[in-house]
Amino acid sequence: MDDKPEPEPMTNRAAMRRLLAFARGHWRIAAWQFTLAVAGTSLIFVFPGVVRWFMDEIIPQKRSDLIWRAGGLALLAFTLRECLFYLRTRVNCTFEQRMITDLRSQLHRKIELLPLSWFDHQSTGDILTKLADDVPATQRVILEGIEQGCTAILQIIVTAIVMLVADTQLALLVLAPTPLIAAGGWIYSRWVSPRATAAREATSALNATLHDAITGIRQIKSYTAEETRQQKFLAASRSLQDKQTRLMAAWAFYSPSMTLLGNGGLVLLLMAGSWWCVQGSMTPGQLMQFLLLVGFLYEPIARLHGVNQTLLNGLAAAKRVFDILDNETGEDLDAGQSLPTVQGAIAFSAVTFSYRADKPVLQDVTLRAARHQTIAIVGATGSGKSTLFQLLTRFYDPQSGTITLDGTPVQNLSKRFLRQSLAYLTQEAFLFAGTVRDNLLIGKPSATDDELWTALRDACAEDFIRRHPDGLSAQVGERGVLLSGGERQRLALARAFLKDAPILLLDEATSAVDVKSERLIQTALSRLRANRTSLIIAHRLSTIIQADTIYVLHQGRILASGTHEELLKTSSYYREMAALAFDGGEGSS
Numbered sequence: 001m002d003d004k005p006e007p008e009p010m011t012n013r014a015a016m017r018r019l020l021a022f023a024r025g026h027w028r029i030a031a032w033q034f035t036l037a038v039a040g041t042s043l044i045f046v047f048p049g050v051v052r053w054f055m056d057e058i059i060p061q062k063r064s065d066l067i068w069r070a071g072g073l074a075l076l077a078f079t080l081r082e083c084l085f086y087l088r089t090r091v092n093c094t095f096e097q098r099m100i101t102d103l104r105s106q107l108h109r110k111i112e113l114l115p116l117s118w119f120d121h122q123s124t125g126d127i128l129t130k131l132a133d134d135v136p137a138t139q140r141v142i143l144e145g146i147e148q149g150c151t152a153i154l155q156i157i158v159t160a161i162v163m164l165v166a167d168t169q170l171a172l173l174v175l176a177p178t179p180l181i182a183a184g185g186w187i188y189s190r191w192v193s194p195r196a197t198a199a200r201e202a203t204s205a206l207n208a209t210l211h212d213a214i215t216g217i218r219q220i221k222s223y224t225a226e227e228t229r230q231q232k233f234l235a236a237s238r239s240l241q242d243k244q245t246r247l248m249a250a251w252a253f254y255s256p257s258m259t260l261l262g263n264g265g266l267v268l269l270l271m272a273g274s275w276w277c278v279q280g281s282m283t284p285g286q287l288m289q290f291l292l293l294v295g296f297l298y299e300p301i302a303r304l305h306g307v308n309q310t311l312l313n314g315l316a317a318a319k320r321v322f323d324i325l326d327n328e329t330g331e332d333l334d335a336g337q338s339l340p341t342v343q344g345a346i347a348f349s350a351v352t353f354s355y356r357a358d359k360p361v362l363q364d365v366t367l368r369a370a371r372h373q374t375i376a377i378v379g380a381t382g383s384g385k386s387t388l389f390q391l392l393t394r395f396y397d398p399q400s401g402t403i404t405l406d407g408t409p410v411q412n413l414s415k416r417f418l419r420q421s422l423a424y425l426t427q428e429a430f431l432f433a434g435t436v437r438d439n440l441l442i443g444k445p446s447a448t449d450d451e452l453w454t455a456l457r458d459a460c461a462e463d464f465i466r467r468h469p470d471g472l473s474a475q476v477g478e479r480g481v482l483l484s485g486g487e488r489q490r491l492a493l494a495r496a497f498l499k500d501a502p503i504l505l506l507d508e509a510t511s512a513v514d515v516k517s518e519r520l521i522q523t524a525l526s527r528l529r530a531n532r533t534s535l536i537i538a539h540r541l542s543t544i545i546q547a548d549t550i551y552v553l554h555q556g557r558i559l560a561s562g563t564h565e566e567l568l569k570t571s572s573y574y575r576e577m578a579a580l581a582f583d584g585g586e587g588s589s
């Protein structure tokens with residue numbers, strides 16, 4: 001496998017560009033959202049004008065006839081603003097959920113299409129964190145960061161213009177601290193960005209540890225490893241605590257510092273305005289109007305401090321999401337050709353493969369299966385048996401050699417066509433949380449209930465499903481935990497019957513089941529292998545004695561091949577395996 005160069009780390013600016021490009025797909029609702037924000041912001045300036053009207057005209061001139069008019073105008077402005085806020089909140093919610101759904105769907109789709117080699121180096125907890133936590137945090141950049149930020153900046157600009165028009169000298173005095181506040185925000189962003197990224201990574205590590213503890217709870221309990229796992233969890237938790245503490249320490253310094261600068265401008269205004277009122281160059285109404293306008297100026301500035309924090313956290317999350325969407329190469333399931341029909345002839349020719357460059361798993365492996373033959377592969381654990389199936393399904397590609405289906409290299413076939421031609425029963429019969437019907441329909445989504453029952457009957461699974469009061473709607477639990485090992489295996493067989501693929505891959509299909517379940521599974525397998533090319537991996541040699549050819553795999557190489565009787569005569573290694581498998585009984589006779 002080729003080593004790809006590590007991609008350059010994404011910058012905050014690049015992450016923001018990617019987010020804006022993504023948001024353009026929802027520009028209509030974004031425009032409607034921004035229009036409501038502008039309209040709501042413009043209404044805040046009504047009240048300061050009404051206050052000045054009261055202070056400079058209505059009260060001094062004792063114009064009681066104008067009180068209701070002025071009060072009604074202020075109340076109308078407040079009412080309209082809150083109505084617009086209601087609409088804006090509804091639009092925001094719709095915008096946010098659409099973007100979260102779209103981005104999460106894109107990420108999930110990309111993760112599903114990534115090759116298995118990518119999953120080999122990822123923790124499940126980290127993947128779940130990206131889907132469940134990072135995507136919503138990313139969208140907060142658009143909603144709170146951009147929408148709230150743009151609204152706050154708009155309010156600051158409009159307020160500054162109103163103040164400059166009302167009194168330029170006093171406005172400049174009030175605006176004096178804003179360059180310092182802007183500089184503080186820029187410095188904070190540069191200072192905190194790496195801390196936010198580190199906190200995100202620590203959160204992911206903690207979730208990965210927690211996921212391992214939950215999925216491995218039976219192993220933890222059986223080995224009484226509760227204390228060991230607790231210490232591991234505490235270490236991850238303390239790491240997150242340290243990262244979050246460092247992040248919040250920066251915020252604890254930044255937020256009050258910026259608020260102090262804003263309050264300094266307010267005190268300057270009060271002092272200077274009072275002086276000018278005493279001198280007669282300003283009316284009390286003008287001063288009151290300015291005091292209210294200063295509140296409208298510094299309120300969005302304070303809001304921008306929170307927006308800055310949201311932006312940094314969101315961009316740290318966005319870089320983790322876009323790192324997958326932009327830098328990881330997914331599988332193209334449809335690239336390649338399809339065959340008009342599949343006969344089922346399979347050939348491995350001088351195939352060499354390794355997961356890591358320093359540790360070969362298969363070396364110069366050659367084996368063949370003719371149409372409708374049953375080929376068995378035996379060998380010690382770690383000899384590379386399952387890897388053969390991983391290569392045939394193109395979960396991985398070999399470093400050298402060729403694998404063909406009906407004479408066509410599998411690399412030339414589309415992965416979708418190739419995998420639809422195979423029914424692969426893995427060593428662990430994995431069932432998804434849900435019903436029996438849900439799990440069977442994976443084999444054939446269009447299957448009717450009658451077809452499902454037929455498949456269950458063929459797989460010797462009908463009886464225990466019939467006995468359940470919910471039948472096909474019975475819940476199987478997470479990973480099929482509500483069923484026994486034999487029941488899970490037979491449901492997996494029923495799934496294979498439904499798929500009706502011309503090639504059957506069986507990887508330890510009867511391992512870890514009781515004798516009765518093994519007999520039922522063997523009966524079902526006999527039906528399933530009929531008129532199919534079958535490749536079987538098994539430690540129990542009783543399952544593959546009738547194979548047309550048995551290949552003996554040892555340390556990644558084909559050591560011997562032939563029928564069971566031939567190998568007993570020609571291969572001492574196979575004789576030893578047979579003696580162990582049959583406890584010195586029939587296999588050695």
